[in-house]
Amino acid sequence: MAGFNVAREADLSIGEMKQVQAGQTAILLVRLEDGFHAVGALCSHYEAPLAAGALCNDRVICPWHHACFSVRSGEQLDPPGLDGIPVYPVRVVNGEVWVEIPEQPAKIFPSGRNSKDSRSCVVMGGGCAGAYAVEALRANGFGGQVIWITGEEFPPVDRPLLSKGFLSGEASEQWIPLRDPGFYSARDIEVRRESWVTHLDAGKRTVLLDDGHTLNYDTAILATGAVARSLPVPGVELEGIFNLHSLDDSKKLRDAVKSASKAVVVGAGFIGMEVAQSLRKHQLEVTVIGPEAIPFERVLGPEIGELVRGLHEENGVLFRLGHTISAFEGDGKVQQVRLDDDSVLEADLVVVGIGVRPATDFIVGVERQADGSLMVDATMKVTDDLYAVGDLARFPDWRTGKLIRVEHWRVAAQHGRIAGANVAGKDHSYRGVPYFWTRQFGQTLHYIGHAEDWDEIRFNGDPKARKFIAYYLKAGKVHAVAGMEREQELAELEERMRRRGLLEVNSE
Ligand SMILES: Cc1cc2nc3c(=O)[nH]c(=O)nc-3n(C[C@H](O)[C@H](O)[C@H](O)COP(=O)(O)OP(=O)(O)OC[C@H]3O[C@@H](n4cnc5c(N)ncnc54)[C@H](O)[C@@H]3O)c2cc1C
Ligand code: FES
Incomplete structure (x- = not known):
């Protein structure tokens, strides 16, 4: 020492x-x-x-x-x-x-199985929420059998990088795994990689896998996330049209970029805009198409939407907003994108980013909401022996009492941690504040809280100067804030929201 x-x-x-x-x-x-x-x-x-x-x-x-x-x-x-x-x-x-x-860092002795613990937990989904859940099970002393069904992804990936640094070529593949596979074997987590759940019977507590195996569980954690929505238009099956969710998707897209020159991005949401900036880094001509007049207007309001659009235009991204796609055309491979006004754009690469839907089609024995999500309580429980976490969970926002579903990396991680701890015997509830970030052309936008609608957006600072905090007010309370280049204040604001819930306007 x-x-x-x-x-x-x-x-x-x-x-x-x-x-x-x-x-x-x-x-x-x-x-x-x-x-x-x-x-x-x-x-x-x-x-x-x-x-x-x-x-x-x-x-x-x-x-x-x-x-x-x-x-x-x-x-x-x-x-x-x-x-x-x-x-x-x-x-x-x-x-x-x-x-x-100290001369040497302290050694960590991971806890694994305990032969006296006869419980079993099956975790379904190898993404963010599943990864945090399996860690939390062991970290909180669960000594029973943990079986983790990961689909195609193992080790779990740092998904936010897939549309940003990895796709743009700035982040190497070494940065993508969240953990080394040895981390999980050291904790006696039985990983069923390349294995998919085809049927979950919540009443019988059984899980059927695509290889024909059936598993019985005492408790299960469902973390299968969401799947990309496809576009129901002619020609969508043509070569050169991509979705982006997995590492494999991002790799395929990176390969396709090498021989492409004109890209169309369908969808002006977060994924679409991040993909647009990554494709520009590869010098492609990029056009973004979406039905809205201003990107992000519904989620963040017109001022921030214009800011993001301006940032993209400065960097050469083209927009055809206020339009939908009527067809993709080409001879085996996409060559043209036809819009609803019958205009045509040339394209040799298309990325469709029009949102996701919860991956819950295979579940019986519990009620699914109209959007496919599962309703949970604050402890992430659907029933006494089934937990649901991450993108597919509709959970209570303790600040408003409303049930919300959000597709944020950190929320999925928080959910996974809570469910894992609770299955191990703890009694944790979601008392977090949703937080989301997106990074485009060197600027990070932070969003804290949750506001599906608002009466007013009040700015401190100027969005045109790209240095501001925006307060989303409803009935005189701050439900959410967004901001750029004011990191310390934004972090303090999140902490205030975590302690006090909805903030009073005049106190901020
Ligand atoms: C490209 C991209 C970039 C993103 N960037 C950001 C960002 O910058 N900031 C942010 O806050 N959020 C971001 N998000 C959102 C964030 O990644 C998600 O909210 C988060 O990953 C949700 O975690 P999850 O565990 O619920 O689902 P996922 O991470 O999607 O994991 C679900 C896993 O379950 C597997 N699975 C599905 N069905 C089955 C089945 N039947 N059997 C077995 N396995 C199955 C899937 O293959 C997947 O591995 C991004 C999302 C994407 C796709
Ligand atoms: S660097 Fe991402 S949370 Fe600290």
Whole structure:
């Protein structure tokens, strides 16, 4: 253990944090009422400097995608990271702050099966929510059998990168797996890779797999996410037309880009716009088509929609908004896209990103909602022995009492963690605040909370300057905020929403 003098006591007031250096190790030094605390300076997700985030009592919130860590224990309190951050002993001697750095990082001894635990849990779906669920089962002491049916994806992938850095060529394939396969075997998680659930009978507690095997379970966690909607128009089966959900989809698209020059993106939602920017990075001519007049208008309002559109236009993206597709045309391979006004665009590559629907077609014995989602309570339970998490779950927003379904990475991770912990015997409820990010042409837009509609959007800062916070108000309360280039304040706002629910307008 080596000791480093990293600061003077007077350098920090109570409630302040600062990044300091202890030899080769970057430290986040924090001063609370009870003294100094030292943790790793970088977020365990993508290594953002935590000092640029927000310190709220003993929680530090990452500025980039709002992971939250305890500055006392280093524990990750909220995803999207997977691990905690290191914690270091600190002492103050004669007004000088000293941090101890161990020669070797502490060893982790993962918990696996316990022969006295006869329970079984089947987790269906190898995406975000499934991955967090299996980890949470073991982390919370579940010693029974864990069977994880992962579909085509194992190890689980960092899906948000698939439309951004991976597709644009900026992120290597090494960044894509969330974990090494050995992580799961060390925890005795039985992975059924390349295996699909074809039938789930919630009444009988049985799962049928595509290889003909039947599994019985005590408890199951359903995390099969959502599948991309297809476009019901002639020619949709032509070569050169893609959806984007899995790593395989993104790889195929990356390959197709090499021999393409004119791309059409159908859908001006988050996936469509991220794909458009990634295809521009490959120098393709890109046209985005969608029925709306302004991208994101329904979700974020016209000002932010115009901002995003302007950002894309500056970078050469073309738009044909206010239109739908009537057909794709070509001789085996797509060559043209015909619009509803009978105009035609040349295209040798098309990406369809028009939304998703919950992947729940194979379930019997529980009620599915009109959109295919499953209704859960705050503990993520559908019934006593079935949990549903992630994109397919319709869950109560504790701030409004309304049932909502959101397609956000961090929410899926939070759901998975809660379900895994509860199956293990805990009693956790969803008390988070939905959070979403999108990154386009170097700008990150953050969205916190949930507002399906609003009476007014109030701006602090100027969306035209791409530095602002937007408050979505309904009946005088802030239901959601969106913002750019104001990361620290946005992280603080999320923390306020987490503690107080809907915020009073005048208090912000
Ligand atoms: C390209 C892309 C980019 C995104 N970017 C962002 C972003 O920047 N920020 C953000 O907040 N959110 C983003 N999202 C949304 C986010 O990824 C999802 O909300 C999140 O992945 C949902 O997690 P999930 O576990 O519910 O579903 P998924 O991650 O979709 O996982 C479901 C898994 O279940 C498998 N499966 C389906 N049916 C079966 C079956 N019958 N049997 C076995 N397995 C099955 C699927 O193959 C898949 O592996 C993005 C989504 C996509 C597709
Ligand atoms: S880098 Fe910290 S949450 Fe992503």
